[in-house]
Amino acid sequence: xxxxxxxxxxxxxxxxxxxxxxxxxxxxxxxxxxxxxxxxxxxxxxxxxxxxxxxxxxxxxxxxxxxxxxxxxxxxxxxxxxxxxxxxxxxxxxxxxxxxxxxxxxxxxxxxxxxxxxxxxxxxxxxxxxxxxxxxxxxxxxxxxxxxxxxxxxxxxxxxxxxxxxxxxxxxxxxxxxxxxxxxxxxxxxxxxxxxxxxxxxxxxxxxxxxxxxxxxxxxxxxxxxxxxxxxxxxxxxxxxxxxxxxxxxxxxxxxxxxxxxxxxxxxxxxxxxxxxxxxxxxxxxxxxxxxxxxxxxxxxxxxxxxxxxxxxxxxxxxxxxxxxxxxxxxxxxxxxxxxxxxxxxxxxxxxxxxxxxxxxxxxxxxxxxxxxxxxxxxxxxxxxxxxxxxxxxxxxxxxxxxxxxxxxxxxxxxxxxxxxxxxxxxxxxxxxxxxxxxxxxxxxxxxxxxxxxxxxxxxxxxxxxxxxxxxxxxxxxxxxxxxxxxxxxxxxxxxxxxxxxxxxxxxxxxxxxxxxxxxxxxxxxxxxxxxxxxxxxxxxxxxxxxxxxxxxxxxxxxxxxxxxxxxxxxxxxxxxxxxxxxxxxxxxxxxxxxxxxx
Amino acid sequence: xxxxxxxxxxxxxxxxxxxxxxxxxxxxxxxxxxxxxxxxxxxxxxxxxxxxxxxxxxxxxxxxxxxxxxxxxxxxxxxxxxxx
Numbered sequence: 064x065x066x067x068x069x070x071x072x073x074x075x076x077x078x079x080x081x082x083x084x085x086x087x088x089x090x091x092x093x094x095x096x097x098x099x100x101x102x103x104x105x106x107x108x109x110x111x112x113x114x115x116x117x118x119x120x121x122x123x124x125x126x127x128x129x130x131x132x133x134x135x136x137x138x139x140x141x142x143x144x145x146x147x148x149x150x151x152x153x154x155x156x157x158x159x160x161x162x163x164x165x166x167x168x169x170x171x172x173x174x175x176x177x178x179x180x181x182x183x184x185x186x187x188x189x190x191x192x193x194x195x196x197x198x199x200x201x202x203x204x205x206x207x208x209x210x211x212x213x214x215x216x217x218x219x220x221x222x223x224x225x226x227x228x229x230x231x232x233x234x235x236x237x238x239x240x241x242x243x244x245x246x247x248x249x250x251x252x253x254x255x256x257x258x259x260x261x262x263x264x265x266x267x268x269x270x271x272x273x274x275x276x277x278x279x280x281x282x283x284x285x286x287x288x289x290x291x292x293x294x295x296x297x298x299x300x301x302x303x304x305x306x307x308x309x310x311x312x313x314x315x316x317x318x319x320x321x322x323x324x325x326x327x328x329x330x331x332x333x334x335x336x337x338x339x340x341x342x343x344x345x346x347x348x349x350x351x352x353x354x355x356x357x358x359x360x361x362x363x364x365x366x367x368x369x370x371x372x373x374x375x376x377x378x379x380x381x382x383x384x385x386x387x388x389x390x391x392x393x394x395x396x397x398x399x400x401x402x403x404x405x406x407x408x409x410x411x412x413x414x415x416x417x418x419x420x421x422x423x424x425x426x427x428x429x430x431x432x433x434x435x436x437x438x439x440x441x442x443x444x445x446x447x448x449x450x451x452x453x454x455x456x457x458x459x460x461x462x463x464x465x466x467x468x469x470x471x472x473x474x475x476x477x478x479x480x481x482x483x484x485x486x487x488x489x490x491x492x493x494x495x496x497x498x499x500x501x502x503x504x505x506x507x508x509x510x511x512x513x514x515x516x517x518x519x520x521x522x523x524x525x526x527x528x529x530x531x532x533x534x535x536x537x538x539x540x541x542x543x544x545x546x547x548x549x550x551x552x553x554x555x556x557x558x559x560x561x562x563x564x565x566x567x568x569x570x571x572x573x574x575x576x577x578x579x580x581x582x583x584x585x586x587x588x589x590x591x592x593x594x595x596x597x598x599x600x601x602x603x604x605x606x607x608x609x610x611x612x613x614x615x616x617x618x619x620x621x622x623x624x625x626x627x628x629x630x631x632x633x634x635x636x637x638x639x640x641x642x643x644x645x646x647x648x649x650x651x652x653x654x655x656x657x658x659x660x661x662x
Numbered sequence: 663x664x665x666x667x668x669x670x671x672x673x674x675x676x677x678x679x680x681x682x683x684x685x686x687x688x689x690x691x692x693x694x695x696x697x698x699x700x701x702x703x704x705x706x707x708x709x710x711x712x713x714x715x716x717x718x719x720x721x722x723x724x725x726x727x728x729x730x731x732x733x734x735x736x737x738x739x740x741x742x743x744x745x746x
Contacts, residue, residue: 129716134697134712134715134716136716137693137712137715137716140715140716140719140720141689141693141715141719141720144719144720144723145685145689145719145723147723147727148681148682148685148723148726148727148730149682151727151730151731152678152681152682152727152730153678156734270717271706273708273716273717274705274706274707274708274713275706275707276707283707284707285707285708285709285712301701301709301712302697302698302701302712308694308695311694312690312694312695315689315690315694337745338745339731339735339738339744339745342727342730342731342734342735343728343731345727346724346727346728346731349720349723349724349727350724353720353721353723353724356720357717357720357721360716360717647667650670650671650674651667651670651738651743652738652743652744652745653738653742653743653744653745653746654745655745
C-alpha cells in the first residue's frame, strides 16, 4: 500500500468516527449546547479538555521549539501545564459552583454591570479569534503536507467536519469527539517517540530514554547532544536560556496565568456534575496533557541529535565535526530530506561549493577561526522547527502507517482546539450578547437556534481568516495568552478571593492591564500588527522593560491589573450586600446544581 | 454560622497557599532559579535542574491537583459544606 493511500485511509477513518459521534450526540437544549447537559464524567471531561487544550501548535511546533531552545524550552512545558494548578485551586471549582453557561456571565453577575460583561466578551472574542486563526492554518498545513491537497481544500474539508459536529452537537458533540481526537493525537505523538527512544537508547519509555545512555556508547544522550551542539558553535543544550533567566521566569508566569484565564478551557469545567468533580477533572486533564508534554522534550532532544548525526556523519565516528571535508555529501542525503526540501521547510545552499552540507552556528565567535580554517563559508542548511515532529517518523525510518497516524494526529489536534474555541465564541454571542444584553425575552428554542447560527457564522469567519491569514497571524497565539493573562485571569480571581472587589476596580484593572500589555506588544510588532507602525523609540528600544520580550509581558500586565483594581476598589463604593453574599455562596460547594442559563 | 464560614474559608486558603508554595518551588525554584547548581547533580542520566524544568515539575503539578482535591474534600466534610 502506498503512503498516500494509507494516509487517506487513516485520516478518512478518523473523520467517519467524528461524524458518527456527531450523529449520536445531537444537542436538544441550550444546556446540551452550552455545557453538554452538565453530566460529563470528570475523567471524560479531563480527556476532552486535554484535546481542547493541545492545539496544532502544541502538536506540530512545540517539540521543534524545544529542540531549538534546549533547556529554555521548558518555559512552554511548565507554563502550559502549571496553569492547571491555578485553574484547579483558584477558578474551576468556584466558577462551577456559580453555575452559569459562560465566562462573561460571571462578570455580568459578580460585577453587577453590563459594561464589565461587555468588556469580558470583547477580551474573550479577541483572545479566541486570534487563537483560532492559528488552528485553521494548522488544519491547512496538516492537509497539504500529508494528503497532497491544496491548503484551501484542506481548510474547506476541516470546516465541513467541524460544522457537522459543532453546529448540531454543540458542547455535547464537541466533548465526545474531543475524546476520540485525544486518543488519535496522543497515540500519533507517543508511538513514534517510543520507536525513536528505543532506537537511540534501548529504553522504550521516552521520558526515561531522554536521561539514558546511547546504545553501544558509554555516554548519556544529553551529554552527547551537549558535546555535539557546542562543538558546532550552538549554545549548550541543557543550560541554554531564552534572553535571560528573568525573562524565562516572567514568560513562564505569563503562560501559566494565561492558560488559567483562557475561556475555552474554563467553560469545559461547567460540564461536570459537581464542584468536587471540577477539581478532580482538572487533575485528569493534566494527566492526559502530561502524557504528551513529558514526551515532547524527549522527542525534541532525540530529533535534534538525529538531525545533527544525519548531516554530520562525523557525530557517529567521533572525528572532529568542523574540519576540512566534514559534512554529508549532498548527493548522498537520505530520501526524507529530498521530500521535505520540496515543501521549503528544509533548504540547502552550497556556500563553499564543496558539494557537502555544513550545518553549524556561523554567528558563534568561538568557532569562527576553526570554521574558516576548515574552508567553511557559513551555515548552509536552514531547518524549519516544525520538521522535528512532522518528519520525525521518516528520519527514524518508521513504517508508513506511523507516518499516516501522525497526519491524522495533526488534523485531530487542530480540529479539537478549533471546535472548543468556536463554542466559546458562539456562546458569548448567543448567550452573553443576544440573550443577556440585546434580546432578554429570547425563549430557549430560539436561543438554541441562535447558538447554532452563531456557531455556523463563527466557522465561516474562522475559515475565511484561515484562508486569508492576516499578516500578523504568526504572533497571535502569544497575544491570546497575553490578553487572557492581563485581563481575564486577574478579574476572575479577584471576583472569588476578594469579596470587596467592586465593579470599578475590576473594570479599571482590566482596562489598565490590557492597554499596557497591548502598548508594549504593539511597540514591538506594530499597531494591530501592521508592519511599519512599530514605535520602539517611544519605549526606549526592544525589550526595554528589564529585557522582557513582548510575548512574556502578559504577567506584567496582570500585575498592573491587580494593583490598579486594588487601589480603585479602596476609593470607590464597595459592592452591594447581595453580591458579597453571592461570593460567600460561590466559595462553598454545597448546593451546586447543573449549570443553568438565567437568573 | 458566621464563625464557621470564616473558619472554613481560612482552612481553604491555607490549603491553597500550601499547594501554591510547592507549585512555585518545583517550577520557579528548582526549574529556573536553582537549575544551575542543581545541574551539578545527576539523577538517572539527567542534570537535575534540567530534569525539574522539563519533566519533574509536571509530575509534581499532577500530584498537587489530586492532593488538593482530596484535602479540600475533607475540609468540605469537616465544615459540613460538602455536596450531598
